[in-house]
Amino acid sequence: MSTYQTGRLTSQELAAEPFGQRDLAPERIDTWLAIAPDGRVTVFSGRVELGTGVATALAQIAAAALGVPLDAVTVVMGDTALTANQGYTAGSKTVQGTGPILHSAASAARAILVERASARLDSPADQLTVTDGAVHAARDPSRSVSYGELAGEGFGATFEVAPEAEEPGAGVSAPRLDLPGKIFGGVSFVHDLRLPVMLHGRVIRPWVRTPTGAGARLIAFDASSVDDLSGNIQIVQEGDFLGVVADREEQAIVAAARLRVAWSEPEDLPAQAELFDWLEGLPVSEHRVLVEAGGVEDALANASRTVSVTYRFPFQAHASLGPSCAVADVQPDSTTVYSATQGVYPLRDALADLLGRDPATIRVIHMEGAACYGHNGADDVAADAALLSRAVGKPVRVQWSRQDEFAWEPKFPAMSITVRAGLDKAGKLAAWDYTVRTPTHGSRPSGRAANLFAGQLIAPGTPLVTPWRGGGDRNAVPIYDLPAHRIAADWVPMGPLRSSSFRSLGGFANSTATECVMDELAALAGVDPVAFRLQHLSDPRARAVVETVARRAGWDAPLASTLGAQRGRGIAFMRYESEFAYAAAVAEVTVTPVAGAIRLDRIVIAQDCGRVVNPDGLRNQIEGNIIQAASRALLEQVAWDDHHVTSLTWADYPILTFTEAPDIEIELIDRPEEPAFGAGEVTTCVAGAAIGNAIANATGIRLRTMPFALAPGANAPS
Amino acid sequence: MTPENVQITVNGQRHTVAAAPATPLLYVLRNELELNSPRFGCGLGRCGACLVLIDGQAAWSCLVPVGEIGDAAVTTLEGLGTPEAPHSLQDAFIAEQAAQCGYCTPGMIMRAAALLAATPHPDEETIRTALAGNLCRCGVQQRIVRAVRRAAEAQP
Numbered sequence: 001m002s003t004y005q006t007g008r009l010t011s012q013e014l015a016a017e018p019f020g021q022r023d024l025a026p027e028r029i030d031t032w033l034a035i036a037p038d039g040r041v042t043v044f045s046g047r048v049e050l051g052t053g054v055a056t057a058l059a060q061i062a063a064a065a066l067g068v069p070l071d072a073v074t075v076v077m078g079d080t081a082l083t084a085n086q087g088y089t090a091g092s093k094t095v096q097g098t099g100p101i102l103h104s105a106a107s108a109a110r111a112i113l114v115e116r117a118s119a120r121l122d123s124p125a126d127q128l129t130v131t132d133g134a135v136h137a138a139r140d141p142s143r144s145v146s147y148g149e150l151a152g153e154g155f156g157a158t159f160e161v162a163p164e165a166e167e168p169g170a171g172v173s174a175p176r177l178d179l180p181g182k183i184f185g186g187v188s189f190v191h192d193l194r195l196p197v198m199l200h201g202r203v204i205r206p207w208v209r210t211p212t213g214a215g216a217r218l219i220a221f222d223a224s225s226v227d228d229l230s231g232n233i234q235i236v237q238e239g240d241f242l243g244v245v246a247d248r249e250e251q252a253i254v255a256a257a258r259l260r261v262a263w264s265e266p267e268d269l270p271a272q273a274e275l276f277d278w279l280e281g282l283p284v285s286e287h288r289v290l291v292e293a294g295g296v297e298d299a300l301a302n303a304s305r306t307v308s309v310t311y312r313f314p315f316q317a318h319a320s321l322g323p324s325c326a327v328a329d330v331q332p333d334s335t336t337v338y339s340a341t342q343g344v345y346p347l348r349d350a351l352a353d354l355l356g357r358d359p360a361t362i363r364v365i366h367m368e369g370a371a372c373y374g375h376n377g378a379d380d381v382a383a384d385a386a387l388l389s390r391a392v393g394k395p396v397r398v399q400w401s402r403q404d405e406f407a408w409e410p411k412f413p414a415m416s417i418t419v420r421a422g423l424d425k426a427g428k429l430a431a432w433d434y435t436v437r438t439p440t441h442g443s444r445p446s447g448r449a450a451n452l453f454a455g456q457l458i459a460p461g462t463p464l465v466t467p468w469r470g471g472g473d474r475n476a477v478p479i480y481d482l483p484a485h486r487i488a489a490d491w492v493p494m495g496p497l498r499s500s501s502f503r504s505l506g507g508f509a510n511s512t513a514t515e516c517v518m519d520e521l522a523a524l525a526g527v528d529p530v531a532f533r534l535q536h537l538s539d540p541r542a543r544a545v546v547e548t549v550a551r552r553a554g555w556d557a558p559l560a561s562t563l564g565a566q567r568g569r570g571i572a573f574m575r576y577e578s579e580f581a582y583a584a585a586v587a588e589v590t591v592t593p594v595a596g597a598i599r600l601d602r603i604v605i606a607q608d609c610g611r612v613v614n615p616d617g618l619r620n621q622i623e624g625n626i627i628q629a630a631s632r633a634l635l636e637q638v639a640w641d642d643h644h645v646t647s648l649t650w651a652d653y654p655i656l657t658f659t660e661a662p663d664i665e666i667e668l669i670d671r672p673e674e675p676a677f678g679a680g681e682v683t684t685c686v687a688g689a690a691i692g693n694a695i696a697n698a699t700g701i702r703l704r705t706m707p708f709a710l711a712p713g714a715n716a717p718s
Numbered sequence: 719m720t721p722e723n724v725q726i727t728v729n730g731q732r733h734t735v736a737a738a739p740a741t742p743l744l745y746v747l748r749n750e751l752e753l754n755s756p757r758f759g760c761g762l763g764r765c766g767a768c769l770v771l772i773d774g775q776a777a778w779s780c781l782v783p784v785g786e787i788g789d790a791a792v793t794t795l796e797g798l799g800t801p802e803a804p805h806s807l808q809d810a811f812i813a814e815q816a817a818q819c820g821y822c823t824p825g826m827i828m829r830a831a832a833l834l835a836a837t838p839h840p841d842e843e844t845i846r847t848a849l850a851g852n853l854c855r856c857g858v859q860q861r862i863v864r865a866v867r868r869a870a871e872a873q874p
Contacts, residue, residue: 050819051818051819051820051821051856052818052819053818175812175815176815176817178820179811179812179815179817179820180801180812182817182820182823182824183795183808183811183812183817183820183823183824183827184795184796184799184800184801184804184808185753185754185755185794185795185796185824186754187754188754188820189754189757189821191757191758192754194749194752229719230719230720230721230738231719248719248721248745248749249745249748249749250719250737250738250741250742250745251719254719319855320821320855321759321765321767321819321821321822321853321854321855321856322757322758322759322767322821323758323759368819369819369821370819370821370822370855371818371819371821371855371856373855399758401761402759402760402761402762402765616815617815620815620818620858620861621818623857623858623860623861624818624856624857624858625857626857627857627858627859627860628855628856628857631857649760649762649764650760650762650764650765650853651764655853655855656857656859657850657853657859658845658846658847658849658850658852658859658862658863659846659847659850661857661859661860663860664860
């Protein structure tokens with residue numbers, strides 16, 4: 001029998017502990033870590049846990065640099081009263097970005113502690129050693145003083161961040177600190193927060209609300225329709241924002257369903273069947289050439305063979321397993337909001353704008369939600385809770401329904417990518433002309449009420465602030481040795497559904513299009529797809545992942561056949577954002593004849609993320625990104641009718657299940673001498689393309705619209 | 719939805735709770751008994767996040783009215799094992815690190831517990847089929863299958 005220490009990672013529990021008025025200047029050591037008299041280390045991270053295990057990785061980095069055991073470290077994440085402003089936790093960048101900060105702060109702290117020990121022990125610092133949170137004489141371990149005794153009031157010093165950690169990190173698999181809490185029923189999520197007095201709220205939405213403000217308006221509601229309900233029902237209305245508050249959760253659910261509301265007739269949404277005609281007909285708000293060299297038009301005209309193709313991607317949902325939830329307590333002079341937001345400071349500022357309050361009076365405390373994979377409903381539900389709490393003067397918890405989440409969470413937007421490419425006589429790339437058409441992938445709170453869904457309902461027509469255009473073009477520039485090329489982005493207005501950031505943003509689409517076209521070109525050249533890629537890759541780390549995945553997948557051996565079925569395999573490669581992690585994938589599929597059902601049998605990944613901090617945690621992330629990307633590639637698209645999203649339940653928005661999940665094999669190429677790169681999203685980007693290429697290999701049919709599905713009979717022999 | 723006194727047995731203890739009999743068991747477990755593990759996922763019995771055992775059978779607590787529980791024994795993850803005396807599945811999920819965000823994990827463990835109680839040594843196909851109604855958006859399916867296999871191997 002084993003026993004476990006359940007984790008204690010929620011900011012909410014730590015908020016009860018005194019840290020005084022914290023100065024959060026980022027150059028101060030004390031901003032990032034504190035050591036208590038009992039030797040316990042608290043790390044303060046502005047980046048938050050999103051279910052990927054980064055809390056554990058950051059604890060590992062701090063523990064290694066300080067010289068303390070991992071279980072002596074507690075990580076406080078995302079609290080505007082306790083942690084520095086690090087913006088949003090996004091882009092698989094927490095280990096990459098915050099790791100060096102913590103490593104540097106902890107190394108500076110350790111040097112100060114050793115200096116203090118030197119005075120205490122009357123011994124030169126260079127003759128002292130650190131073991132398990134104590135400084136002792138190297139030759140006489142009995143002459144020792146603990147970190148707890150040395151820490152005193154803190155460090156009072158500043159430090160500089162070494163951009164690349166000089167010392168290797170732990171590099172050892174550490175079990176997740178938060179798992180025991182989740183496996184024994186501890187308070188783990190914002191959903192589990194129970195304040196002593198807490199009412200329950202629900203929000204009633206109009207049918208449709210496009211980001212441009214077009215859509216149904218609130219005409220009237222009939223308060224008498226909930227008169228007979230118990231639970232001290234209160235109705236809250238501000239503009240088109242309409243909600244109910246009740247004593248108990250089930251009472252709020254019933255009241256929201258029962259309240260009779262009249263909405264105006266909204267304009268029709270673009271027909272889903274004509275989504276891509278609509279998208280491709282939108283006026284371009286900005287055309288930007290990302291890179292261009294060598295005269296691509298001439299090169300295309302002179303190419304011996306060319307392809308000209310368009311790849312298309314539908315709206316997709318983050319589809320977090322737990323619908324968004326928040327608790328807010330808005331009092332006249334102070335506001336506390338508990339939220340699974342990816343950015344406590346941007347949300348705080350947006351709530352200040354929404355409530356008309358001074359941001360300094362608002363404290364936003366991160367508590368985990370079900371993993372979000374990007375900008376889902378987490379911020380919006382916090383605004384819902386804040387408006388309801390302000391109206392009733394008590395703390396209010398709001399949890400969205402499954403249908404709320406599918407209908408209203410910001411979506412991965414539909415995208416369309418056109419590639420014209422040509423080969424020279426030798427079958428090598430001669431021209432590459434690539435244009436991605438995309439709306440914004442960034443409509444996070446950004447300190448503005450209008451970016452919160454409730455803000456749109458209160459002030460219809462206020463444009464969303466999308467200060468950051470990027471994202472749609474992520475991974476549009478591959479690292480292949482390109483001859484004449486032009487890579488451009490056409491930004492178009494936001495579509496019928498609000499769009500924002502979803503795992504790798506446009507990277508998933510750009511990598512899929514790029515890597516599928518590379519296969520189309522390899523086929524045109526009559527060259528093996530692995531060999532074709534290697535012909536155009538000179539970066540040795542890129543070549544290494546391609547060669548490794550091919551070897552591990554048995555690329556040169558024929559696939560075992562399945563009687564009567566079509567089998568195929570495909571490869572994809574990419575370097576994330578052209579400058580971070582490298583990954584290559586080989587997918588194997590089986591396609592049933594005539595019916596055309598596609599089964600993903602196996603995916604092999606080779607990945608190089610530089611220095612690996614937590615190998616098992618990294619493997620877990622890679623596995624998860626493979627399965628989610630496979631689900632997106634094969635199954636997922638948001639559907640709607642004239643007025644409303646219609647994929648509102650798991651029946652209408654199926655995701656990959658246990659019986660469909662592929663076998664997964666992973667080769668990690670650890671490079672301890674290299675900086676750690678973000679690890680998760682690069683895998684998502686290669687998995688989709690490898691699947692598309694495998695289907696083409698199996699059937700001879702090139703699918704260019706996601707989700708990849710064959711019409712029944714499409715692969716039947718003619 | 720006016721609360722009445724309703725009696726239910728949860729994790730071996732008899733409770734009298736205030737709830738309208740039509741209230742889904744999930745809300746009573748979470749809000750009255752302050753149990754964290756049954757989680758709201760869809761409210762439609764389509765994701766498995768709210769799974770508990772009712773007389774040993776896996777049941778969606780989001781769908782079962784509390785008034786219909788009667789004398790049946792409800793078991794949640796908290797009743798399956800504790801940090802001091804973990805169930806073999808809890809040990810196995812930690813050993814395999816079979817979670818990412820962990821929101822679906824309690825439902826996975828409860829479904830697997832029902833399976834292993836009925837079929838102590840299931841093959842992989844049986845495990846996958848049994849878990850097919852439980853969704854995991856993080857993509858931890860393969861680790862979860864390994865954890866269930868590990869727990870099965872630890873059983874007599």
